[in-house]
Amino acid sequence: MVTVFGLGFVGLTTALGFAHLGYEVYGLDVDEERKKTLRNGKLPFMEPGMEEVLNKHLGNNFHITDDVDYAVANSEYIYYCVGTPYGKDGSADLTYLFGAIDETLASINDGKFRVLVTKSTIPPSTTAEKIEPYVRSKGYDVDHIGVANNPEFLREGHCWDDFTGADRIVLGCSDDRSRKMLTVLYEPMNIPIKCVTQSTGEFIKYLSNTLLATMISYSNEMAQVADTIGGIDVADAFRILHMDKRWDGCNMTSYVYPGCGYGGYCLPKDTCALYSQSCAKGYEPLILKNVIDVNNNRAADIAKIIIRGLDKDAAIGILGLSFKPDSDDVRDTAAARIIRELTGLGYNTIYAYDPEAMSEFKKRYPDIMINFLDSARAVYDKCDVAAIVTAWEEFRKVPSYGNKKIIDCRYML
Numbered sequence: 001m002v003t004v005f006g007l008g009f010v011g012l013t014t015a016l017g018f019a020h021l022g023y024e025v026y027g028l029d030v031d032e033e034r035k036k037t038l039r040n041g042k043l044p045f046m047e048p049g050m051e052e053v054l055n056k057h058l059g060n061n062f063h064i065t066d067d068v069d070y071a072v073a074n075s076e077y078i079y080y081c082v083g084t085p086y087g088k089d090g091s092a093d094l095t096y097l098f099g100a101i102d103e104t105l106a107s108i109n110d111g112k113f114r115v116l117v118t119k120s121t122i123p124p125s126t127t128a129e130k131i132e133p134y135v136r137s138k139g140y141d142v143d144h145i146g147v148a149n150n151p152e153f154l155r156e157g158h159c160w161d162d163f164t165g166a167d168r169i170v171l172g173c174s175d176d177r178s179r180k181m182l183t184v185l186y187e188p189m190n191i192p193i194k195c196v197t198q199s200t201g202e203f204i205k206y207l208s209n210t211l212l213a214t215m216i217s218y219s220n221e222m223a224q225v226a227d228t229i230g231g232i233d234v235a236d237a238f239r240i241l242h243m244d245k246r247w248d249g250c251n252m253t254s255y256v257y258p259g260c261g262y263g264g265y266c267l268p269k270d271t272c273a274l275y276s277q278s279c280a281k282g283y284e285p286l287i288l289k290n291v292i293d294v295n296n297n298r299a300a301d302i303a304k305i306i307i308r309g310l311d312k313d314a315a316i317g318i319l320g321l322s323f324k325p326d327s328d329d330v331r332d333t334a335a336a337r338i339i340r341e342l343t344g345l346g347y348n349t350i351y352a353y354d355p356e357a358m359s360e361f362k363k364r365y366p367d368i369m370i371n372f373l374d375s376a377r378a379v380y381d382k383c384d385v386a387a388i389v390t391a392w393e394e395f396r397k398v399p400s401y402g403n404k405k406i407i408d409c410r411y412m413l
Contacts, residue, residue: 002026002185003075005100006120007034007064009045009265010152011081013159014119016050019057020164021188026071027064038064046328046356049160072107072114077185079150081119090272091280092123098134105138108145115146115178121205121270122149123277127172127198146178149198151205156264157326169193172201209270210288215255216262217294223258223411224301234258235411259410260334260389261298263323268295268332299337306338306387306407307347315349316342317383319376319398320390320410322357330361335389338409339368353379355392377401388412 004015007029019025029035037044041055058064065071072078082096097120104116116135118127132147149172154162169186171193173179179195186193196204219238226232242253262268275288306316323333330336339350350370354361358372373379376394380386380401388395391410399406399413406413 001075002077002079003028003071003104004079004081005029005103006081006083006096007031007038008081008083009047009156009159010119010154011079012038012043012054013047013050013154013163014079014081014152015062016053016057016160017163018185019060019062020053023061023185024074025057025062026075027062028066028068028071029064035064035066046157046326047159048157048326053160068103069107072104073110076112076114076181078104078114078116079119080117081152084120084122084269084273086269086272086276090276092121092126092269092273092277094122094126094130097122097131101131101135105135105140108140111144113144113146113177113181115148115181117182118149119152121151121209121266121273122202123273124199124203124206125277126202128174132174132198142175142177146173146175146181147198148173148178148182149201150182151201153205153208156324156329164189166191170201170204171195172198174198206270206274209267210274210291212255213262213267213271213295214287214291215252216259216267217291217298219256219258220261220298221294227305235408235413238411257411259391260302260338261295263332263334263337264327264329265331271295299334299341302334302338302387302407302409303341303345305409306342306385307345310347310385312346313349314347314384315351315382316347317379317386318350318352318370319354319379319386319388319395320392321352321354321361322390325390325392328356328360330357330364333357333361333390335361336365336368338387338389339370343368351379351382354390355394357390380404 001024002018003026004011005028007027015025015027034044043051080097080100082100084092087093127149135145135147151170169191171182183193223234226234238257247253271292278285321335322328322330351373352370353373353376376398385405387407387409389409391412
């Protein structure tokens with residue numbers, strides 16, 4: 001009944017979410033290693049609670065298949081959860097998305113109505129100005145295929161809870177039939193459903209992610225201001241800020257707190273893509289430009305703090321490689337940017353440890369030549385100064401190891 005293209009964080013969560021609701025779900029992915037891992041009942045990434053759900057539905061009503069024709073023939077809903085990476089100019093690369101759409105259209109040989117749903121994050125106006133015209137140009141009118149978007153609001157490390165306990169479901173549709181079908185699909189979840197225009201659906205996702213990116217860059221710039229002025233306890237200042245009753249009950253305080261800059265897959269990509277899209281339409285959003293600039297400069301600022309008073313032959317410890325704790329995702333992680341800044345300044349003796357992300361870091365950044373050790377204590381013992389780059393809970397005990405200088409880049413101690 002449902003086919004999902006792409007079985008990464010978003011796609012696998014979506015596929016298992018629909019399977020959990022009782023639907024028959026077919027999952028497709030181009031990554032052979034990922035499919036092999038999933039077929040063995042294992043997750044190819046760290047996501048608490050989801051492996052149990054995978055094994056409950058795998059081979060029952062969740063099927064990992066390579067047969068696109070069969071999957072599409074047996075589905076009314078086709079979901080696209082493929083990558084939309086940003087290029088050098090910041091614009092979203094839609095190659096994988098249109099490749100999956102082409103595969104879908106090539107597999108349709110009946111008169112059944114289907115709705116093609118983009119769950120990947122795409123710039124506002126993409127569905128209305130690119131995807132729908134493309135589908136119509138292939139001879140499929142609104143009586144045969146509906147085109148919609150359904151943005152996701154998942155946090156890595158909390159994907160399953162965020163899907164099953166979502167605050168809202170956003171459906172960007174242009175035709176009533178698709179709108180009704182998608183509403184029926186989600187009704188069993190008993191979560192508010194908001195039906196909007198196609199471009200509004202896309203924009204809501206960017207509105208959310210760019211706001212989070214803005215808060216992070218603002219916090220990091222204020223931390224830099226405080227460091228420049230001197231005599232300011234940054235962590236205390238922000239913790240007291242969070243005591244303001246206007247934040248009461250709000251789960252956004254973690255974004256209004258300084259650190260190493262935003263990373264991962266979504267915030268860097270989406271902030272750059274919306275900036276690029278707006279510029280292409282004729283307006284340069286200067287706040288977004290500065291948000292991106294502050295984030296891009298944060299690694300250099302932190303590297304300068306780490307090397308204060310150090311000779312070039314000093315050993316530096318990096319604690320944390322993932323872009324956030326409780327995740328093994330190292331895409332666009334601040335750790336890689338900081339290490340590159342340090343080596344660019346001539347500091348080449350670097351030891352690193354992360355509880356979950358070291359193998360992923362080695363695979364993604366083979367050009368970064370550092371020493372990987374098996375514990376925070378081992379890094380501490382080897383280094384002259386240790387920098388906490390990811391806020392893993394276990395790093396709170398690092399000060400108890402001795403009297404070496406610790407740079408708390410996450411303001412967590």
